[in-house]
Amino acid sequence: MKKLMAFDLDGTLLFDRTIDPANVQAIHRWQQAGNLAVCATGKSIFATKLALDKTGVTFDYNVLYTGAVVTDAEYNILHAQTLPVSVVRACYERFKEEPGVALFATTLTHDYRLADNVGSSTNILPEFLPLAESEIDTQDYVGVPLWIPEDDARERTYRWILKEFGDSVDCHKNQDFLDIVPRGARRRPGWHGLWSI
Template identity: 25%
Template sequence: MKLFASDYDGTLFKDRIIREDDLHSIRKFREQGHKFGLVSGRSIDSLKTEIEKHDIPVDFIVGINGGAVETGEGEQLFIRMMETDIAHELIEAVENFGVKFYGANDGYRLSRVYCSDDVDDCFKPNINLVPMDIMLDEGVSAMYVWVGDEDRAQTLANMITEQYGDRGIIAYPNVHSVDIGIKGISKSTGLEMIIDHYNVDDTVYTIGDSFNDVPMIKDFHGFVMENGVDEVKAYGKAVHETVGYALNAVLKDIQ
């Protein structure tokens, strides 16, 4: 049994749509007895909303860059929270830097604070929001920041990692945004839990488009999207235009 893990935004969900050809290739891959799932910076609940909306067939979900892991049947395999004081300090640092909006999640629910009126509707959350003070009181697993500029996103990610790295925090630039999580947790570590759970003993394929995908691209048989970040493409075994094309290439190789 092989396993294929796809990033969501910019990868399977590309140009704000999911291609029917991609869904067909996913179904074909699973029909041959293999596992397919999503590995994303989004929360679990946000991914589940997308899965239901687009009827995406999945066997597992890895959310918030490895910070929350579930089987396709909804069994929780992993969740981890930040220290409360660090979460408060990160919010202050982000606000002082100046961003479009920022948010936090507990692996499932979302909170968000808008710092600008200039926010595209496409970034509106697909699930109900929890007030930030409640999220901070009950526990934060990861944070996300929309900067709106690739260079500033890189600068903010570097700043956070430098200032909070020795306290167990890491930040990834993700095109125009920044994902902030717990050091030692990544899409790759989340996938390892799925591999152990399903006793996968064959090739694990991954595909993504940005820096938060690098761990799983490097650690497994990784592909990179054609529309992906150029620096990330250096880590992939191949570059593909769509998830469907990557899946079809895998199916052709294993026939």
């Protein structure tokens, strides 16, 4: 009987963009024994590829964007949910000049920065492309990560998201990020996408 083990990345398996060699070897042994290793993370396809590049780990499947997307080992999309563009537009209008907030938007192919009012960088989203305001309505989005290093500001923003969008989206607290994802996009439902394959 084939077994499955899921691995979170940031702060669990991945630290400072590296995976301990002993963990890499353990994952390889698990897979060589005929079992499945699955990455389960809030990261996008783009950020997951970047994070795992040069680690020596290739997962059999990836449950990404906190469950909104499932891919195979080569990042071919097997299941995906997207957000209404109106959510991205509303977040942009609200946070484009908000001090202490960096606003990103993730698609199935790229991570974009819409606004950066933090002024430093994070290892969780280390690379991104700029996206002009005029291009916001031209993309299909899977997630809207907001990087808010200050606890009180993050909590105020979380309350705003819940009030503004109600139950039309999910918002997950992840370290010093808030991740807005499609309604029902949790890692557990992502497994349903994996099992339906």
